[in-house]
Amino acid sequence: MKVTVVAGNPKPHSRTLAAGTLLAEKLANRPVGAGVDHTIDVIDLGPGLLGWGDEAVNNAVRQVQGSDLVVFASPTFKATYSGLLKLFLDQFEGGTGLQNVVSVPLMLGAGPAHALAPDLTLKPVLAELGGTCALPGLYLRDKTFAEDEALDMYVHRWTPTVNALIDIRITSG
Template sequence: MTTTVVAGNPKPGSRTLDAATSLATALTGSAPDHVVDVVTLGAGLLGWGDDAVEAAVETVAASDLVIVASPTFKATYTGILKLFLDQFATGDGLRDVTAVPLMLGAGPAHAMAPDLLLKPVLVELGATCPAPGLYLLDSTYTTDTRIADYAERWSAAIGSTVRTEAR
């Protein structure tokens, strides 16, 4: 199984990236195979045909499990994540990929954002999202048990949709 983390935070090496990596590890028992810290793709996200962006898109599309993470900005996911997701073909850009939407925020007011805002985009791109998204408080995700609790509750459902045969 190939696991990839996509972090759509405008700050490289962010808490969003850390939380997504922790979730991938909790769900699979090992570190993710690939990490796409979207901000590092830079201006290539603003157009089409950038080699680094195309390579990142191919990596994500070839993955079996993808954790797609964003901080909560203006009650939704970030524009930089939107620019990256726009690089995928509608309907089948994430075909055969199981995705988990993850968002972090300062308070509980946007706890439904992963399911209401990020999950529909992933499904529109062809991903399978078999479990609820996960919302974490950015100030407590390293000390609370929410990632472990989520993995315990949903890893079987998520694992049952992950494609196991070679692509």
């Protein structure tokens, strides 16, 4: 299983990236700290996100498209995902850009007020791009995500679904 984390936080090496990596490792049944196959800290792509044809951005898009499981992680800004993540997602072809990619929306925030944001804002754009969005989004508090029992409950509930979806992708693909 090829696993990627995309973190759309304007701060490099953020808690958002750490939370996305932790969730991806657990969903892929990897030991915590083992890492994932690809990590895209979108802020590192810089001004190449503002146009089309940037080599680093195109490589990041291809890494995502070649993955079985991608956790798309964002901090919550104004009740939605970051503009930085939006710039990256705009690089994908509508309807097919995430075809056959199990896409998991993850958002972090300061409190519970925006707990529905992953499902109401991020998941629809992932689906619009053709991602397989069978899992609900996950919202975690940014300062306590690693200890949040909601993370482990989510992983326990949804890992079998991730495995089944990836098995279907591999056998049909």
